[in-house]
Amino acid sequence: MKHIRLMTRIACGLLFTSLAxxxxxxxxxxxxxxxxxxxxxxxxxxxxxxxxxxxxANTDLAKFKQLIFEQFCNLTGGPCKYTGRTMKxxxxxLNVTNAQFNALAEDLYIAFERVHVPYHLQNxxxxxxxxxxxxxxxxxxxxxxQAAPKPGS
Amino acid sequence: MTNPPWRLIxxxxxxxxxxxxxxxxxxxxxxxxxxxxxxxxxxxxxDVDGAGGAGLVPLAFITGYGSSDSWGANAxxxxxxxxxxQLTAYGVAVGALDRFELSFARHELDVVHGPLxxxxxxxxxxxxxxxxxxxxxxxxxxxxxxxxxGAQYKKNKGIKDAxxxxxxxxTSPVQLGAKDDSGTDVYLSATKIFxxxxxxxxxxxxxxxxxxxxxxxxxxxxxxxxxxxxEAAVAYLFTRKFAGGFEFRAKPENLGADTEDNAWDAFVxxxxxxxxxxxxxxxxxxxxxxxxxxxxxxxxGTYLSFQVGF
Numbered sequence: 001m002k003h004i005r006l007m008t009r010i011a012c013g014l015l016f017t018s019l020a021x022x023x024x025x026x027x028x029x030x031x032x033x034x035x036x037x038x039x040x041x042x043x044x045x046x047x048x049x050x051x052x053x054x055x056x057a058n059t060d061l062a063k064f065k066q067l068i069f070e071q072f073c074n075l076t077g078g079p080c081k082y083t084g085r086t087m088k089x090x091x092x093x094l095n096v097t098n099a100q101f102n103a104l105a106e107d108l109y110i111a112f113e114r115v116h117v118p119y120h121l122q123n124x125x126x127x128x129x130x131x132x133x134x135x136x137x138x139x140x141x142x143x144x145x146q147a148a149p150k151p152g153s
Numbered sequence: 154m155t156n157p158p159w160r161l162i163x164x165x166x167x168x169x170x171x172x173x174x175x176x177x178x179x180x181x182x183x184x185x186x187x188x189x190x191x192x193x194x195x196x197x198x199x200d201v202d203g204a205g206g207a208g209l210v211p212l213a214f215i216t217g218y219g220s221s222d223s224w225g226a227n228a229x230x231x232x233x234x235x236x237x238x239q240l241t242a243y244g245v246a247v248g249a250l251d252r253f254e255l256s257f258a259r260h261e262l263d264v265v266h267g268p269l270x271x272x273x274x275x276x277x278x279x280x281x282x283x284x285x286x287x288x289x290x291x292x293x294x295x296x297x298x299x300x301x302x303g304a305q306y307k308k309n310k311g312i313k314d315a316x317x318x319x320x321x322x323x324t325s326p327v328q329l330g331a332k333d334d335s336g337t338d339v340y341l342s343a344t345k346i347f348x349x350x351x352x353x354x355x356x357x358x359x360x361x362x363x364x365x366x367x368x369x370x371x372x373x374x375x376x377x378x379x380x381x382x383x384e385a386a387v388a389y390l391f392t393r394k395f396a397g398g399f400e401f402r403a404k405p406e407n408l409g410a411d412t413e414d415n416a417w418d419a420f421v422x423x424x425x426x427x428x429x430x431x432x433x434x435x436x437x438x439x440x441x442x443x444x445x446x447x448x449x450x451x452x453x454g455t456y457l458s459f460q461v462g463f
Contacts, residue, residue, distance in 0.1 A: 098251070102220065
């Protein structure tokens with residue numbers, strides 16, 4: 001009887017501790033420093049990827065990195081506000097294909113690996129990004145994939 | 154007569170040939186419109202019957218790395234080494250628009266131990282699969298799985314070399330009690346990627362009368378009709394290129410000459426690149442032809458599959 005009571009107490013204690021420590025994904029991944037590193041490496045991986053780098057030819061990279069950071073930070077429960085356009089607005093004229101969307105996802109996995117985010121945490125962020133496919137990919141692209149227009153043009 | 158060691162050697166020779174053919178095809182993939190636009194692990198594997206899947210069971214994924222705007226293909230060689238049997242399977246599968254899949258496969262079964270040592274059976278399989286709804290990779294905000302329906306026409310090519318085990322004249326599984334030497338399986342496959350948990354779960358229902366995958370014919374003296382058999386697979390994603398898990402495949406029991414069991418396996422799957430995929434498994438197919446051979450132990454052993462594609 002004593003043993004059962006003791007085990008119950010330990011089990012409850014463990015449960016309470018784990019609940020109390022339930023960090024946001026943002027914290028689990030390593031907070032602002034890690035998120036900025038991911039954004040940096042993600043951008044590098046995209047620019048090195050011939051499948052999609054041409055679509056970023058006119059992109060303001062400093063702004064892009066900041067928006068990626070804000071978006072990931074916000075999605076993972078961090079203390080940030082995303083100040084960019086919606087995914088639908090920002091990809092509307094780009095004729096993004098599924099292959100390009102998947103190439104981008106692969107570049108993000110590569111970035112995660114470069115900054116040593118554990119794979120199971122990588123997937124927890126991917127879960128939040130994957131449903132954006134329906135806003136980003138054009139079902140029937142009207143023409144060949146294009147570079148984003150120059151800012152202000 | 155082709156003996157099993159020669160079959161293995163031949164399989165080993167086919168692999169580099171497939172690889173070199175694939176590399177040549179790859180050099181021209183832009184020309185032929187193959188975009189290799191899917192993520193690793195989602196397209197490179199063919200199951201034992203040649204359909205896009207894992208090892209023992211098909212999945213709702215369409216074979217080949219072609220995205221929804223493109224196409225892809227895989228060739229596979231699989232060898233299953235059991236206590237008394239060795240199965241060599243090989244074939245090609247083509248996927249188009251991430252919706253349609255067409256596959257051709259050949260099974261060559263050899264008895265390598267026991268009273269039937271030396272006997273062999275071959276069969277051909279033509280498979281068609283159509284993705285019905287869903288895209289489970291992207292639909293992480295939904296409980297809906299990806300659904301596909303498939304059909305496999307199987308034609309048993311007959312029993313060979315029965316004379317060598319004193320059964321001269323035995324040339325067809327029909328003589329063992331099967332009703333037909335050909336049959337068609339129809340299956341519904343539901344696959345869900347639980348990406349946040351790094352798990353893939355698949356459940357299939359197969360409408361079948363195939364005895365031992367069709368290698369012992371279709372229908373039988375005990376039960377001539379079709380039956381609905383469940384299948385399942387679960388896999389944990391260890392990395393984006395390496396997974397491991399379990400599969401289960403229920404099989405009908407139509408033949409008096411066989412006490413057919415369900416099959417299961419524990420597997421690892423690896424895609425070092427989009428052009429090479431490997432599956433290694435420990436497989437248990439249950440007893441095969443126990444009442445005939447007197448060897449009623451489970452037939453278990455290794456499952457090794459090598460596939461090349463784009």
